[in-house]
Amino acid sequence: MLIAATIAILVVMIMAIIRAIMGPTFYDRILAVNMFGTKTVLLISLLGFVMGRPEFLDIAIVYALINFISVIGVLHYSDSSVFKRGSQQKK
Amino acid sequence: MDSLLNISSALFLLIGSFLCISGGVGILRFPDFYTRMHAAGVTDTLATAMILIGLMLQNPDGLVILKLMMILLMTLIISPTASHALASAAVHNNLMPELDKKEDNEKVTSSNP
Numbered sequence: 370m371l372i373a374a375t376i377a378i379l380v381v382m383i384m385a386i387i388r389a390i391m392g393p394t395f396y397d398r399i400l401a402v403n404m405f406g407t408k409t410v411l412l413i414s415l416l417g418f419v420m421g422r423p424e425f426l427d428i429a430i431v432y433a434l435i436n437f438i439s440v441i442g443v444l445h446y447s448d449s450s451v452f453k454r455g456s457q458q459k460k
Numbered sequence: 461m462d463s464l465l466n467i468s469s470a471l472f473l474l475i476g477s478f479l480c481i482s483g484g485v486g487i488l489r490f491p492d493f494y495t496r497m498h499a500a501g502v503t504d505t506l507a508t509a510m511i512l513i514g515l516m517l518q519n520p521d522g523l524v525i526l527k528l529m530m531i532l533l534m535t536l537i538i539s540p541t542a543s544h545a546l547a548s549a550a551v552h553n554n555l556m557p558e559l560d561k562k563e564d565n566e567k568v569t570s571s572n573p
Contacts (some may be wrong), residue, residue: 370470371518374511377477381503384484388496396493396550403542404487404500407535408480411511414531418515426527433531437538444549 375415382408399443406436465517472514479507492558497547504539508532 382405389401410429417425479502486499512532516525 370473370514374473374477374514377480378511381480381484384488388487394493394550394555396546396555397496399546400493400497400500401487403539403546404483404503407504407508407539410531410535411480411508414515414528415511418518423519423521423524423527426524426531429531430527430534433534433538437542440542441545444545447549448552 371415371419375412375419378408378412378415382412395447399440399447403436403440406432406440410436469514469517472510472517476507476510476514479503479510483507493550493555494547494557497543501540501543504543505536508535508539 385401385405385408389398389405392398392401410433413425413429413432417423417429483499483503486502487496490496490499509532512528512535516528
């Protein structure tokens with residue numbers, strides 16, 4: 370059952386990457402990347418149990434914090450006027 | 461007792477995997493940013509909680525259960541905060557929901573015969 374859950378999470382990560390590549394707006398990409406990060410936390414802890422090494426949980430904790438900081442940082446950048454000019458030039 | 465723990469852990473992992481896959485299908489198939497955010501929110505909170513509880517039932521070591529509780533608490537606090545910041549940034553930058561536009565168009569066309 371652990372391996373089945375790992376495969377399910379890998380499938381969901383592939384779906385999130387597809388959405389991040391073809392996302393029509395900037396926010397879709399950020400949403401998909403955030404989802405990818407939380408799924409990575411789950412994948413690391415599941416892999417630790419599959420391989421019989423629960424020390425992987427420390428890496429999962431650190432990854433959760435890094436994911437949060439990166440999403441908040443990119444969103445803070447999205448409020449700036451430089452980003453708005455760039456997105457208008459793309460259209 | 462041991463087989464009971466194994467069966468309940470497998471059940472939790474199965475429910476979590478099903479919720480994850482349904483959220484992944486939702487993030488691909490839904491038409492709008494806000495509905496996609498709903499699909500991602502399902503996988504962020506409930507599926508994560510189910511899978512981590514399934515892992516907690518998997519081994520009886522105290523320190524591992526403590527670490528899993530920490531991951532669960534951090535995920536339950538962090539991911540709604542990130543979703544809130546993302547939605548407020550999208551609204552702040554004038555990203556409108558798709559269905560609202562259609563309703564507004566219908567209102568406009570019905571009010572101007």
